Amino acid sequence: MVKTEEKALKELDKFAENLLEQLNKKEAPSFQIPSRTRSNVEFDKEKEIIDITGKKSTRSFINASHVRKFMQTLLVAKAAEEYIKNDRTVTKRELYYNLKRKLPGTSKNTWEDDDESSAVIEDLEATLGLLRQQMNISAKSRGSIYGDITIKQAGDEFSCKKLGKGGWAIPGNVEDVEIVDYNAERILFIETEAMQSRLIEEGAYDDLDTLLITGQGMAPRGVKRFLKRLQEETDLPVIAFTDGDPFGFYIYSVLKHGSMGLSHVNDHYAVPNSKFVGMTMDDIDEYGLENVTEELDEQARKKIEHNMNYEWFKYHPEWIEEMKKMKEKGVRIEQQALANKSLEFVAETYLPEKIENEEFLP
Amino acid sequence: MVKTEEKALKELDKFAENLLEQLNKKEAPSFQIPSRTRSNVEFDKEKEIIDITGKKSTRSFINASHVRKFMQTLLVAKAAEEYIKNDRTVTKRELYYNLKRKLPGTSKNTWEDDDESSAVIEDLEATLGLLRQQMNISAKSRGSIYGDITIKQAGDEFSCKKLGKGGWAIPGNVEDVEIVDYNAERILFIETEAMQSRLIEEGAYDDLDTLLITGQGMAPRGVKRFLKRLQEETDLPVIAFTDGDPFGFYIYSVLKHGSMGLSHVNDHYAVPNSKFVGMTMDDIDEYGLENVTEELDEQARKKIEHNMNYEWFKYHPEWIEEMKKMKEKGVRIEQQALANKSLEFVAETYLPEKIENEEFLP
Numbered sequence: 001m002v003k004t005e006e007k008a009l010k011e012l013d014k015f016a017e018n019l020l021e022q023l024n025k026k027e028a029p030s031f032q033i034p035s036r037t038r039s040n041v042e043f044d045k046e047k048e049i050i051d052i053t054g055k056k057s058t059r060s061f062i063n064a065s066h067v068r069k070f071m072q073t074l075l076v077a078k079a080a081e082e083y084i085k086n087d088r089t090v091t092k093r094e095l096y097y098n099l100k101r102k103l104p105g106t107s108k109n110t111w112e113d114d115d116e117s118s119a120v121i122e123d124l125e126a127t128l129g130l131l132r133q134q135m136n137i138s139a140k141s142r143g144s145i146y147g148d149i150t151i152k153q154a155g156d157e158f159s160c161k162k163l164g165k166g167g168w169a170i171p172g173n174v175e176d177v178e179i180v181d182y183n184a185e186r187i188l189f190i191e192t193e194a195m196q197s198r199l200i201e202e203g204a205y206d207d208l209d210t211l212l213i214t215g216q217g218m219a220p221r222g223v224k225r226f227l228k229r230l231q232e233e234t235d236l237p238v239i240a241f242t243d244g245d246p247f248g249f250y251i252y253s254v255l256k257h258g259s260m261g262l263s264h265v266n267d268h269y270a271v272p273n274s275k276f277v278g279m280t281m282d283d284i285d286e287y288g289l290e291n292v293t294e295e296l297d298e299q300a301r302k303k304i305e306h307n308m309n310y311e312w313f314k315y316h317p318e319w320i321e322e323m324k325k326m327k328e329k330g331v332r333i334e335q336q337a338l339a340n341k342s343l344e345f346v347a348e349t350y351l352p353e354k355i356e357n358e359e360f361l362p
Numbered sequence: 363m364v365k366t367e368e369k370a371l372k373e374l375d376k377f378a379e380n381l382l383e384q385l386n387k388k389e390a391p392s393f394q395i396p397s398r399t400r401s402n403v404e405f406d407k408e409k410e411i412i413d414i415t416g417k418k419s420t421r422s423f424i425n426a427s428h429v430r431k432f433m434q435t436l437l438v439a440k441a442a443e444e445y446i447k448n449d450r451t452v453t454k455r456e457l458y459y460n461l462k463r464k465l466p467g468t469s470k471n472t473w474e475d476d477d478e479s480s481a482v483i484e485d486l487e488a489t490l491g492l493l494r495q496q497m498n499i500s501a502k503s504r505g506s507i508y509g510d511i512t513i514k515q516a517g518d519e520f521s522c523k524k525l526g527k528g529g530w531a532i533p534g535n536v537e538d539v540e541i542v543d544y545n546a547e548r549i550l551f552i553e554t555e556a557m558q559s560r561l562i563e564e565g566a567y568d569d570l571d572t573l574l575i576t577g578q579g580m581a582p583r584g585v586k587r588f589l590k591r592l593q594e595e596t597d598l599p600v601i602a603f604t605d606g607d608p609f610g611f612y613i614y615s616v617l618k619h620g621s622m623g624l625s626h627v628n629d630h631y632a633v634p635n636s637k638f639v640g641m642t643m644d645d646i647d648e649y650g651l652e653n654v655t656e657e658l659d660e661q662a663r664k665k666i667e668h669n670m671n672y673e674w675f676k677y678h679p680e681w682i683e684e685m686k687k688m689k690e691k692g693v694r695i696e697q698q699a700l701a702n703k704s705l706e707f708v709a710e711t712y713l714p715e716k717i718e719n720e721e722f723l724p
Contacts, residue, residue, distance in 0.1 A: 153526025164515025
């Protein structure tokens with residue numbers, strides 16, 4: 001059993017004991033849940049992460065409007081304990097199916113759709129201060145890592161540099177991953193798997209002394225958590241490399257400050273000291289890429305406006321500046337557009353120059 | 363240089379020499395392209411794949427409506443030769459950027475969007491009888507394999523059973539992958555990565571003597587090609603395991619007979635002798651899963667109608683029967699719904715029973 005599992009069992013135990021105590025005192029059992037409504041989400045400028053305020057709500061067994069959720073919360077808590085003890089990891093969807101059943105004497109089920117189970121899982125995360133992965137409720141697996149790092153999981157030890165051109169597929173649950181050894185100066189977080197492949201082929205992991213991680217677009221929990229653990233345990237700088245568009249910037253903002261949806265657990269994910277290497281609007285002129293930009297469509301323009309309204313964007317004048325330049329130019333620029341110079345340009349010129357000169361956005 | 367690269371260079375050479383010959387004879391250069399229009403696609407019942415008929419069209423340099431495409435085809439052919447010689451693999455999008463430039467003395471570019479470059483790449487595939495990967499134009503990487511198989515690529519040799527819980531991320535280009543050794547009785551092609559994770563955790567690769575491959579939904583070219591090569595070189599039976607819905611069935615149909623979009627190269631992808639283990643509509647009653655079905659939505663109902671009209675669906679009365687049952691029941695059933703029995707049910711009961719009794723659809 002890994003350490004996080006022991007911690008999770010302890011928290012689950014404490015949760016149950018607290019309810020039991022109330023019952024023994026003939027009190028109506030209830031527990032407190034940190035509120036996760038949007039109005040309770042704020043950008044914490046000290047921690048530099050999107051966080052929830054301290055506000056809590058109470059969930060009580062004898063309140064008619066709470067009792068269903070109360071039952072569901074206990075159902076998940078009980079199951080989580082079993083999953084951990086039986087060394088099983090489930091997906092959210094699997095948990096939904098695993099625990100769906102008719103409630104005796106009614107026409108109702110434990111839940112009717114997985115919105116119900118998902119909400120309760122997040123409630124438990126917030127209440128217990130645990131990630132759902134730490135309760136063996138796994139996230140989607142997507143994304144991969146390539147580079148000079150040796151990893152151990154489930155008894156296997158392997159180097160992520162000795163896997164052909166494919167890298168290691170990062171699983172949804174990385175709590176039991178051990179970082180055995182590494183030889184790198186930095187972690188490059190890459191938006192697209194296509195750019196990761198380019199950098200693998202160019203040998204950039206070697207020349208730039210970097211680990212290459214991609215989340216294939218917006219990184220899923222598994223990749224974000226792996227990156228966070230990697231950063232904490234190696235203390236290597238994290239550099240983000242995305243498309244030069246409002247979506248790429250948003251992906252970066254989630255990496256750095258966390259997301260609104262995970263505001264109750266962002267401290268397990270966000271890497272506030274990460275930097276942004278590109279693509280920027282200035283790259284277009286700097287590297288003569290005018291001919292390979294794409295026009296902003298309606299969706300992109302809307303996303304720019306949304307971005308500019310977020311507290312954590314306003315916190316960085318450089319980010320707002322970037323959004324303004326996008327609007328002015330009316331274009332976006334993809335990572336892969338660098339291939340217009342030459343295939344090796346990104347690995348031999350663009351990244352080395354920017355990294356050498358620390359030409360980063362905050 | 364791997365064998366397919368040598369073959370590709372030879373085909374590209376032949377293509378160029380043929381044009382040169384015409385020029386030397388003072389003829390207007392032209393070449394023939396197998397027609398890939400929908401009306402030229404048919405289900406070949408002998409080969410059991412979706413194929414193009416023999417119809418060809420001519421692309422000529424001195425025809426005003428051909429000249430742009432003629433130029434583009436030669437541009438890609440020339441670049442492909444360079445990619446192979448320089449040991450570079452590009453994505454389609456990268457190729458688009460790599461070769462986009464202003465045509466001297468005009469306001470036009472070599473192409474304006476990547477629909478143009480993509481069409482020409484497929485033209486070349488059809489004309490030369492090569493996959494674009496064999497011309498070092500890579501497919502998207504997504505999906506992974508887990509199980510007792512040792513693979514070699516780019517000088518690295520590794521076992522896909524010794525990679526923690528993550529498996530090997532299958533790259534977009536697998537032409538240079540070598541299958542060194544394997545120990546398995548079958549290949550299980552799994553629709554969702556979540557189900558693959560379940561089967562990894564349950565040790566099903568061992569108990570069922572199977573390699574576990576997922577394409578994460580509709581499998582990308584890299585996964586399909588890897589599976590095809592694996593099947594040809596090992597002669598192991600391929601068994602598909604998808605959701606019980608029209609989309610899952612369509613994914614299976616593409617695995618077995620190929621897709622319309624790739625009709626000119628389906629013989630490099632399709633595995634006509636593969637079988638289908640589930641989920642089926644009968645599974646719902648058989649295993650008591652009535653409570654964990656999902657209602658068919660409008661999109662699913664439309665997809666059923668589309669499926670029933672395809673020649674390659676009509677070719678299998680069992681498939682049509684399945685579509686009809688779906689319509690009648692009005693529901694779909696996901697792979698993960700098996701978790702309603704128990705987490706281990708799929709690995710300890712469902713799959714072993716069905717495989718033992720060869721309860722497959724064709």
